[in-house]
Amino acid sequence: MLHRRIILNEDQIPTKWLNLIPYLKKPPAPYLDPSNGEPMSPEKMAVIFPMGLLQQEMSPDPWIDIPEEILEVLTTWRPTPLVRAYSLEQALETPAKIYYKNESVSPPGSHKPNTAVAQAYYNMKEGVARLTTETGAGQWGSALSYACNHFGLECRVYMVRISYEQKPYRKSMIHTWGAEIFPSPSDQTNAGRAILEKDPDTPGSLGIAISEAVEDAVMHDNTKYSLGSVLNHVLHHQTIIGLEAKKQFELVDDFPDIVVGCVGGGSNFAGLAFPFMVDKANGRDIQIIGSEPYACPTMTKGQLTYDFGDTAQMTPLIRMHTLGHDFIPPGIHAGGLRYHGVAPLISAAIEENLMEPRAIHQTEAFKAAITFARSEGIIPAPETSHAIAVVVQEAIKAREEGKEKTIVFNFSGHGHFDMASYDRFLAGDIEDYEYPMEKIQEALARLPKIGV
Amino acid sequence: MLHRRIILNEDQIPTKWLNLIPYLKKPPAPYLDPSNGEPMSPEKMAVIFPMGLLQQEMSPDPWIDIPEEILEVLTTWRPTPLVRAYSLEQALETPAKIYYKNESVSPPGSHKPNTAVAQAYYNMKEGVARLTTETGAGQWGSALSYACNHFGLECRVYMVRISYEQKPYRKSMIHTWGAEIFPSPSDQTNAGRAILEKDPDTPGSLGIAISEAVEDAVMHDNTKYSLGSVLNHVLHHQTIIGLEAKKQFELVDDFPDIVVGCVGGGSNFAGLAFPFMVDKANGRDIQIIGSEPYACPTMTKGQLTYDFGDTAQMTPLIRMHTLGHDFIPPGIHAGGLRYHGVAPLISAAIEENLMEPRAIHQTEAFKAAITFARSEGIIPAPETSHAIAVVVQEAIKAREEGKEKTIVFNFSGHGHFDMASYDRFLAGDIEDYEYPMEKIQEALARLPKIGV
Secondary structure, three states: OOOOEEOOOHHHOOOEEEOOHHHOOOOOOOOEOOOOOOEOOHHHHOOOOOHHHHHHHHOOOOEEEOOHHHHHHHOOOOOOOEEEOHHHHHHHOOOOEEEEEEHHHOOOOEOOHHHHHHHHHHHHHOOOOEEEEEEOOOHHHHHHHHHHHHHOOEEEEEEEHHHHHHOHHHHHHHHHOOOEEEEEOOOOOHHHHHHHHHOOOOOOOHHHHHHHHHHHHHHOOOEEEOOOOOOHHHHHHHOHHHHHHHHHHHHOOOOOOEEEEEOOOOHHHHHHHHHHHHHHHOOOOOEEEEEEEOOOOHHHHOEEEEEEOOOOOOOOEEEEEEOOOOOOOOOOOOHHHOOOOOOHHHHHHHHOOOOEEEEEOHHHHHHHHHHHHHHOOOOEOHHHHHHHHHHHHHHHHHHHHOOOOEEEEEEOEEOOOOHHHHHHHHOOOOOOOOOOHHHHHHHHHOOOOOOO | OOOOEEOOOHHHOOOEEEOOHHHOOOOOOOOEOOOOOOEOOHHHHOOOOOHHHHHHHHOOOOEEEOOHHHHHHHOOOOOOOEEEOHHHHHHHOOOOEEEEEEHHHOOOOEOOHHHHHHHHHHHHHOOOOEEEEEEOOOHHHHHHHHHHHHHOOEEEEEEEHHHHHHOHHHHHHHHHOOOEEEEEOOOOOHHHHHHHHHOOOOOOOHHHHHHHHHHHHHHOOOEEEOOOOOOHHHHHHHOHHHHHHHHHHHHOOOOOOEEEEEOOOOHHHHHHHHHHHHHHHOOOOOEEEEEEEOOOOHHHHOEEEEEEOOOOOOOOEEEEEEOOOOOOOOOOOOHHHOOOOOOHHHHHHHHOOOOEEEEEOHHHHHHHHHHHHHHOOOOEOHHHHHHHHHHHHHHHHHHHHOOOOEEEEEEOEEOOOOHHHHHHHHOOOOOOOOOOHHHHHHHHHOOOOOOO
16 A cells, blocks of 8 residues: 555644744844834834734744644644655656645645634734734635634735636635635725725735735724734744654655745745754755746845835835835736745845745646646645646656655645636646846835835 | 544555445345336446446445555545544534544545546446546536546546536636536537527536436447446445544544435435444444435435436436436535435435435525534535534534434535635525425426336
């Protein structure tokens, strides 16, 4: 019998999150207050985040305890299987051993509830009654709706308009869990109305949706804002993925040579990769690859500098790779990867050569997705497909070089709500975009002049 | 730590299917040849089914070995978890212990690939190049597409038109796995064209779609027909569900007082229930409930007699509960439960008092689905929701009677492709239907006069 799935039981779930910061040579630069260029005080951040999460955001400790109440919800679907992709290996005729961590088994269908549950919990503990957020492809908005429903919080989601139209059933899922959802830009906020007035046909962007969600949180009582990626605490919460994977590799006496994840804000990538990055920082030879879309090439073509996290300039300044806070990427199908910036911890990892970014065209991603669906069975989300495309490249390279590499990637989400995109790909109706260098340069010219 | 999921490892997967027939007092009546009223010969059946499956169809043995090649595919998602629904218990304030067998974790999202993989395998072994089938909600068509893709067979699916329109992304999923799909009635067959001519706006029915798929198989070289429910061998293949569940109950030293499944043709119900029915036949006190929609009340209002399995009268005559082979049920959202007949083994179980049928209104099913989604997290298919509605009834009864019953049900499929139905329910736009008694009586008046 083939042993495809390496399974941990509930008692083997990690009970601490990993914080990468103590393993970096240089800690990430602080968030800056755009009004004066000084580091943001926790008190100012506390307008939109609960203190429990801000403490984690600033924590210098390598390990953070996971409260029992969070673990009890996570065991609804965790530990997740680490799967040996025998059928994909066969389809690619590769000597490489390919594994994937299947994060699509959560109720919302992705890794996102790993942090959504934690964020809803800390907000609930501090008496917050309502959370607002943005969502790209809808995975994050679904996850936060699910988590808020569990802990009895109200929830409102601003979903990037192009994704709202491409994936109508994310809305239904969010309603089923009792939350509200609006396409962004919306008429619900000043930021949304201003952008709609200038450009009524805008596809929207994560940067705009963040502006709307932050404004909504600031303007309403007992409401805080919740972010699905980018920030340190979000990435910490996701490390449970890689920590489980390490235990699972021990069970089969294997260890990856190559670790792959797709990067939008960076949270699913960090979740799998950071626990292995600690080994790399300690001198172990591991290749760690973050894949991003060619059409939104933040890591490969962005500038590493201070910029706003959102379009309307409501967030603190964050030092990260950025394409400019008002850059609006083409409407590719991987909505979760359409972000102008990236997590500061990802930028730090790139600076310290702990990982390498790689850009992928969306047709190559869809092609890899079909190969995966027709071998392993599961249909991946377009975001996840950008990771699979890199895995396919590396597996073919291993074949050409005759090397038996061990590759692991994060299967961050299923594509059940992205089937219209598959329709278009199968009909030959999906195009690639060149790097939109002119638009990027225009947006970069509008970068804030603070903290450079 | 709550132990929600009772997990078996791959080596604990059952290696034999259970055949209920030897445990019945009276074996089910034979299929009859409509041309002469005599029992169908295997040779005639072999026009549309491979001998490997016909042998299982006629087998008197209580156990049938599962070939290694089938087990290797099944371990892509099997054994499936048996889940203790702590959060649902809490939401219902019941002293009952509720468990569900989560069959939604397969790549197509339901129990259906348990038999699709087996059927594709036996056809492949006998050199068949192409399979045809019908599908209601799309779960079965997806599963057969998935299985045919795995074993390198071509596949064509006729999908009941109302479901094709309600669930457009099942089509995309089927295309992703490389199969063809047409809404039924279609212009691809004589049966389809004849019905379209009489009633161009028909919502279609499983009976019509079966006629089209059978005709297609008969008319094409090296093509056979595959059925997703009703027949003995299909039900045998599903018993792996209940056989796993029994092992899982042993691990937690529990055993069900009540077993629940929804019944369209009867295969997911049989899959969970038959292994427990053997204990009931041996005198153990277990209540086994099959739930069906009020709008298509085959078991509760049908007649137990010989009838065709399809509308165009192409199948053998089958002794079963039936509403008449040309009865077209209202377009309820549980498309998989819109069948005029039921498996002969289910009819036999009803006759021998081994189970009790119960009819459920679709709004009650959707209400139960929302309760489940907001407690356990996972969003159920509308078919599965008919089982959940019975579980809710029984859990509330246990509370009222102060009894700590153990209830298990088959979570046969997720609702990711049924979200438009949730939209309509949440908008208050779903109605119930009375028993369509007049239409049933008209259809029953047209029953064949053979074998009564």
